[in-house]
Amino acid sequence: MKRFLVRPRTKMDLSRQNPRDTGPFNGGKKEGLAQLARVTEELVELQRLLYAEHGPRLLVVLQAMDTAGKDGTIRHVFGPLNPQGVQVRSFKKPTPRELDHDYLWRVHPFVPGRGEITIFNRSHYEDVLVVRVHGLVPEEVWRRRYRHIVEFERLLTDEGTTILKFFLHISKEEQKERLEARLADPTKSWKFSNADLAERQLWPDYMTAYEEVLNRTSARLAPWYVIPSDRKWFRNLAVATIVRDTLQSMKLHYPEPDEDLDGIVVE
Ligand code: AMP
Numbered sequence: 001m002k003r004f005l006v007r008p009r010t011k012m013d014l015s016r017q018n019p020r021d022t023g024p025f026n027g028g029k030k031e032g033l034a035q036l037a038r039v040t041e042e043l044v045e046l047q048r049l050l051y052a053e054h055g056p057r058l059l060v061v062l063q064a065m066d067t068a069g070k071d072g073t074i075r076h077v078f079g080p081l082n083p084q085g086v087q088v089r090s091f092k093k094p095t096p097r098e099l100d101h102d103y104l105w106r107v108h109p110f111v112p113g114r115g116e117i118t119i120f121n122r123s124h125y126e127d128v129l130v131v132r133v134h135g136l137v138p139e140e141v142w143r144r145r146y147r148h149i150v151e152f153e154r155l156l157t158d159e160g161t162t163i164l165k166f167f168l169h170i171s172k173e174e175q176k177e178r179l180e181a182r183l184a185d186p187t188k189s190w191k192f193s194n195a196d197l198a199e200r201q202l203w204p205d206y207m208t209a210y211e212e213v214l215n216r217t218s219a220r221l222a223p224w225y226v227i228p229s230d231r232k233w234f235r236n237l238a239v240a241t242i243v244r245d246t247l248q249s250m251k252l253h254y255p256e257p258d259e260d261l262d263g264i265v266v267e
């Protein structure tokens with residue numbers, strides 16, 4: 001999965017990343033789903049440890065174009081975990097009260113606490129993505145934000161939070177099919193919004209904005225991964241595997257009991 005990592009200070013060209021890539025899984029979906037089941041079991045165990053240790057924290061940021069599968073990733077990858085230790089926070093269009101503050105004001109209260117995994121469905125990155133593409137603030141204002149974001153995330157990692165950031169990368173053709181599916185299927189049409197079509201027209205601008213995000217804000221302790229997402233099973237497997245590997249590298253352990261348990265008898 002290291003091939004999907006955006007190495008800090010490298011130049012990311014999204015047009016050279018294949019959204020249909022399925023990594024080493026030439027066997028395809030069946031093999032991929034079997035592997036996902038194995039990784040999920042390990043993830044569940046690792047989360048138990050994280051929760052029990054009540055020390056380290058994990059923040060997972062999901063960013064993507066519409067229909068790329070932020071919701072599906074949350075359901076499939078994080079759904080099996082103990083909900084007591086997982087929080088999901090979705091960031092929508094800011095409210096008037098949120099707009100009365102700096103753009104990180106609405107974000108900071110929702111970062112994970114000890115032992116928790118928090119998933120951001122969209123995030124502070126919208127403030128250099130949609131805000132940039134639509135010119136919602138002047139360029140000199142959004143330009144400064146890369147620095148704030150790197151520093152904000154540095155604060156979090158310095159204080160014991162591990163951060164993983166995923167860009168779920170779909171092709172424009174795949175998005176067309178998924179939008180058409182939303183239009184055709186009454187169980188999906190609630191997700192369709194005319195605004196998605198307007199955003200789709202701005203695809204090249206979004207790719208430029210995403211490339212700058214990836215180039216400027218991938219850090220050793222808060223890395224970006226570009227996940228090929230045209231194949232949903234591979235997207236889920238890739239995210240699950242990277243989260244598993246990251247939790248493993250955190251060297252978690254169950255805390256020692258408060259007292260010496262030797263000789264204690266439960267009547
Ligand atoms: P959805 O994720 O489909 O529910 O849509 C949420 C919408 O909120 C998307 O169109 C985002 O671009 C928009 N959004 C999220 N954060 C911001 C922000 N900081 N400024 C403007 N729009 C935002």
Ligand code: MG
Pocket residue numbers: 066191193196
């Ligand atoms: Mg939407």
